[in-house]
Amino acid sequence: MQQEPKWRRRAEDRPDEVLDAALRLFASKGFAATKVEDIAQEAGLSKGAIYRYFSSKDEVFESLVRRAVAPIAEKASMIAQTSKEDPRIVLKTLLTIAIVKLSDPEILAVPRLVLQEAGRFPELAETYRREVLDRGVAAIEKIVQRGIDEGIFRPVNARLAVRNVIGPLVAHLLLSQIFKFDAERIDSPQDFLESHFDLLINGLTPHTMGEG
Amino acid sequence: MQQEPKWRRRAEDRPDEVLDAALRLFASKGFAATKVEDIAQEAGLSKGAIYRYFSSKDEVFESLVRRAVAPIAEKASMIAQTSKEDPRIVLKTLLTIAIVKLSDPEILAVPRLVLQEAGRFPELAETYRREVLDRGVAAIEKIVQRGIDEGIFRPVNARLAVRNVIGPLVAHLLLSQIFKFDAERIDSPQDFLESHFDLLINGLTPHTMGEG
DNA sequence: TATTAGTAAATGACCAGTCATTTACTAATG
DNA sequence: CATTAGTAAATGACTGGTCATTTACTAATA
Structure with a gap:
């Protein structure tokens, strides 16, 4: 009886998904008012995982x-x-x-x-x-x-x-x-x-x- | 030998001075990046005094x-x-x-x-x-x-x-x-x-x- | 099993807003 | 005019909460 895993490793897609999520949130609430946790949630990820792909919130914005x-x-x-x-x-x-x-x-x-x-x-x-x-x-x-x-x-x-x-x-x-x-x-x-x-x-x- | 006082009571002028200072700082650094303490310093006042004239940082901006x-x-x-x-x-x-x-x-x-x-x-x-x-x-x-x-x-x-x-x-x-x-x-x-x-x-x- | 993607919880810096205290000024009283 | 009691203005240390970032651990997958 194989359970669905709680999450999957999708290192390929993550960065773009994070940027997409960040763009949506930055667009509607602005950079300062958007929490890293918001971005994580919108991207379907935990906060910590963001930092595997981007070294800081600033870098997310710049990459974007x-x-x-x-x-x-x-x-x-x-x-x-x-x-x-x-x-x-x-x-x-x-x-x-x-x-x-x-x-x-x-x-x-x-x-x-x-x-x-x-x-x-x-x-x-x-x-x-x-x-x-x-x-x-x-x-x-x-x-x-x-x-x-x-x-x-x-x-x-x-x-x-x-x-x-x-x-x-x-x-x-x-x-x-x-x-x-x-x-x-x-x-x-x-x-x-x-x-x-x-x-x-x-x-x-x-x-x-x-x-x- | 009368020393200059450390500060003066100038309740009349303070609000406008605070708004002027805030405008300068908001203009160059933006609202979020400007600390209330920055405004106070720029206006030649202490942080606490700002709150005698404005109930919040938001209100400073709105008044402005x-x-x-x-x-x-x-x-x-x-x-x-x-x-x-x-x-x-x-x-x-x-x-x-x-x-x-x-x-x-x-x-x-x-x-x-x-x-x-x-x-x-x-x-x-x-x-x-x-x-x-x-x-x-x-x-x-x-x-x-x-x-x-x-x-x-x-x-x-x-x-x-x-x-x-x-x-x-x-x-x-x-x-x-x-x-x-x-x-x-x-x-x-x-x-x-x-x-x-x-x-x-x-x-x-x-x-x-x-x-x- | 080794490696890496991912999580969740801890850390600590930062900062808006509060408050006990001090200082400048004002006015009442003798 | 001098003294002093009263008040409003201003200070700056402190607090509580909010995040960005870090860390210790766990699950997926090769």
């Missing part, structure tokens, strides 16, 4: 962020040398992908946490800036610049225009996610995207003398 | 935010029924004021902290949203709507366009303040403002058929 950063950094670099398509299309595609991804609270949580804890983890924040922000900003700048060179956009300062591309997105996420605007008042991501893109492109377009 | 909210809420309400001036001018004036104010880290700290601690202080976050955000957004929406009604702006969705007004500002502050973009790469607030305003207004303008 680094795990999330890797694939993003890779993608951002690829975007830079995207197709020679109409830069307007490229921008819209990018914004669409971004808003879809970031509408998932689990994904938005990482940059949010990095921001929140930047003071306590300056190196981590620096890494995130270098690997994600810098590359993302550079990619968008490049697209805008190409639009200018091809005469599709007005000759604006591309570096500064990046803020006009990503800013409304950031504002939208901030307003809808963090301050939890009443559900009824939340405009759908699609509506927001249309509006933003319309205003953005109209703002970037030369309009030398009606061409529409 | 409420003190900062009051004047902003007042101003935001006034802005709504501003002069019948050209809405473009009104927007630019608003943006200028906003960026000047928010470039002061001490002022930016409050909304940042509210965001950071929204999870732990939901009521406070709610208050902030109602008193500051809602009013600010409403004011800008009104101005944009007036511009549309007067035929100065295209008939866009005013509510959504608000994100295009404030978003780039938020992005700018995020990038320059929180991720501490290398000093050299920080574009001056003036440059940013010019660029943003240029793109924004061009985006809102009808361009029905070249008018300059």
